[in-house]
Amino acid sequence: xxxxxxxxxxxxxxxxxxxxxxxxxxxxxxxxxxxxxxxxxxxxxxxxxxxxxxxxxxxxxxxxxxxxxxxxxxxxxxxxxxxxxxxxxxxxxxxxxxxxxxxxxxxxxxxxxxxxxxxxxxxxxxxxxxxxxxxxxxxxxxxxxxxxxxxxxxxxxxxxxxxxxxxxxxxxxxxxxxxxxxxxxxxxxxxxxxxxxxxxxxxxxxxxxxxxxxxxxxxxxxxxxxxxxxxxxxxxxxxxxxxxxxxxxxxxxxxxxxxxxxxxxxxxxxxxxx
Amino acid sequence: xxxxxxxxxxxxxxxxxxxxxxxxxxxxxxxxxxxxxxxxxxxxxxxxxxxxxxxxxxxxxxxxxxxxxxxxxxxxxxxxxxxxxxxxxxxxxxxxxxxxxxxxxxxxxxxxxxxxxxxxxxxxxxxxxxxxxxxxxxxxxxxxxxxxxxxxxxxxxxxxxxxxxxxxxxxxxxxxxxxxxxxxxxxxxxxxxxxxxxxxxxxxxxxxxxxxxxxxxxxxxxxxxxxxxxxxxxxxxxxxxxxxxxxxxxxxxxxxxxxxxxxx
Numbered sequence: 001x002x003x004x005x006x007x008x009x010x011x012x013x014x015x016x017x018x019x020x021x022x023x024x025x026x027x028x029x030x031x032x033x034x035x036x037x038x039x040x041x042x043x044x045x046x047x048x049x050x051x052x053x054x055x056x057x058x059x060x061x062x063x064x065x066x067x068x069x070x071x072x073x074x075x076x077x078x079x080x081x082x083x084x085x086x087x088x089x090x091x092x093x094x095x096x097x098x099x100x101x102x103x104x105x106x107x108x109x110x111x112x113x114x115x116x117x118x119x120x121x122x123x124x125x126x127x128x129x130x131x132x133x134x135x136x137x138x139x140x141x142x143x144x145x146x147x148x149x150x151x152x153x154x155x156x157x158x159x160x161x162x163x164x165x166x167x168x169x170x171x172x173x174x175x176x177x178x179x180x181x182x183x184x185x186x187x188x189x190x191x192x193x194x195x196x197x198x199x200x201x202x203x204x205x206x207x208x209x210x211x212x213x214x215x216x217x218x219x220x221x222x223x224x225x226x227x228x229x230x231x232x233x234x235x236x237x238x239x240x241x242x243x244x245x246x247x248x249x250x251x252x253x254x255x256x257x258x259x260x261x262x263x264x265x266x267x268x269x270x271x272x273x274x
Numbered sequence: 275x276x277x278x279x280x281x282x283x284x285x286x287x288x289x290x291x292x293x294x295x296x297x298x299x300x301x302x303x304x305x306x307x308x309x310x311x312x313x314x315x316x317x318x319x320x321x322x323x324x325x326x327x328x329x330x331x332x333x334x335x336x337x338x339x340x341x342x343x344x345x346x347x348x349x350x351x352x353x354x355x356x357x358x359x360x361x362x363x364x365x366x367x368x369x370x371x372x373x374x375x376x377x378x379x380x381x382x383x384x385x386x387x388x389x390x391x392x393x394x395x396x397x398x399x400x401x402x403x404x405x406x407x408x409x410x411x412x413x414x415x416x417x418x419x420x421x422x423x424x425x426x427x428x429x430x431x432x433x434x435x436x437x438x439x440x441x442x443x444x445x446x447x448x449x450x451x452x453x454x455x456x457x458x459x460x461x462x463x464x465x466x467x468x469x470x471x472x473x474x475x476x477x478x479x480x481x482x483x484x485x486x487x488x489x490x491x492x493x494x495x496x497x498x499x500x501x502x503x504x505x506x507x508x509x510x511x512x513x514x515x516x517x518x519x520x521x522x523x524x525x526x527x528x529x530x531x532x533x534x535x536x537x538x
Contacts, residue, residue, distance in 0.1 A: 058410070082412040098407075
């Protein structure tokens with residue numbers, strides 16, 4: 001726990017969240033210190049992405065506090081929330097590039113909207129960000145012309161455009177080939193260290209997380225199940241974490257979606273019950 | 275549940291969800307009005323949308339206007355000459371176009387041509403997280419995406435209606451005067467004498483503005499709340515055209531009664 005010396009940038013305390021009647025988070029506590037790269041893992045539907053929505057203020061918890069940079073996000077008014085979000089960067093699952101703007105204009109968008117910088121300076125800044133993700137040559141392309149990995153990198157350049165203090169990544173590796181996955185993973189770590197960011201990576205790609213994260217947080221049943229370093233993940237014999245690490249189809253996370261006994265359904269005994 | 279009560283419960287459900295949706299539309303509308311200053315202050319945002327929805331509708335609107343005017347001339351002449359007042363053709367055509375057909379047909383065409391496109395565009399932006407991404411960049415999507423598209427409809431429909439009316443009058447001139455041979459002087463002078471600026475032209479423009487508000491609101495609303503799936507966006511697009519068309523026709527009735535009641 002090298003990071004405990006640093007002050008906490010994000011702190012979730014006893015957060016409860018439910019979509020309609022379906023509880024997702026049940027009293028989740030999580031602290032992220034400045035400068036850390038934290039990977040949040042968990043099965044699909046475990047509330048990983050919900051976590052990002054809560055931190056970004058797009059979702060409101062039923063109870064509990066979501067402290068970001070000393071402010072309780074759910075209580076912020078719209079203007080205060082936008083002031084906070086200007087200091088957050090978020091990479092969406094499939095990049096969410098503006099499809100009517102070129103790569104260059106996508107990255108220029110935050111500068112043009114949030115600053116009064118003159119256009120020549122914006123141009124230089126955009127080219128710098130593109131150079132950092134290795135896509136300066138693609139500046140004039142439209143998003144539809146990019147491969148999945150390139151689109152993710154452009155979105156990454158756009159997300160860090162305004163030098164945020166906190167980066168949120170929603171499944172940054174999903175749907176990428178191994179090379180692109182490696183590139184994006186390295187970029188996440190490199191940007192974090194070069195710009196002094198703090199990063200929260202929601203993913204189920206364990207290999208990549210182990211390579212870049214300082215801590216791996218496993219979420220299950222709406223709370224933090226384990227909070228481990230990458231070394232501890234490799235060595236643990238915890239059945240749940242092992243199932244995740246080794247990609248076993250069945251284990252504590254069942255293969256089958258909850259259902260009545262098959263034999264009952266075959267002979268029609270459950271038809272009326274549902 | 276009691277089988278007899280089921281239809282009643284269904285009815286109640288339909289009414290309640292319709293009311294809830296209406297409330298949502300109302301709140302959405304107020305939300306747009308609150309940020310309407312942005313596309314006015316940043317004029318380029320508005321110009322871009324007027325180009326895409328208004329300018330790109332020019333061809334369909336003027337050609338339709340021309341043909342509607344030509345048909346009106348043929349039909350109008352057929353009836354008027356029975357009463358020996360074929361020279362009043364100009365009046366008949368101009369009043370029908372300025373008061374009713376211009377604003378209404380333009381609005382229907384605009385809903386099909388531009389409203390549907392707006393819904394599909396916003397629906398897809400929503401489905402691909404572009405709106406969420408913008409919101410997370412601390413740029414208000416209501417001000418940046420929704421308000422300019424809404425305002426573009428409000429601006430475009432009256433202008434397009436004017437062009438539709440002009441094209442229609444020109445079309446009726448071609449058929450009535452050039453083809454059928456009505457006296458040109460009578461055609462224009464009777465039209466000039468009978469069309470009142472305040473009563474006819476201004477009222478027609480008011481209608482067009484109201485239709486623009488309705489279509490603009492419906493198309494951005496349906497896109498914004500479209501389910502983020504292929505079927506969701508496609509049915510939202512259809513709904514924009516259906517609901518806009520019905521809204522235009524119903525509003526037209528209400529406005530007509532309000533404007534022209536007790537005139538004669």
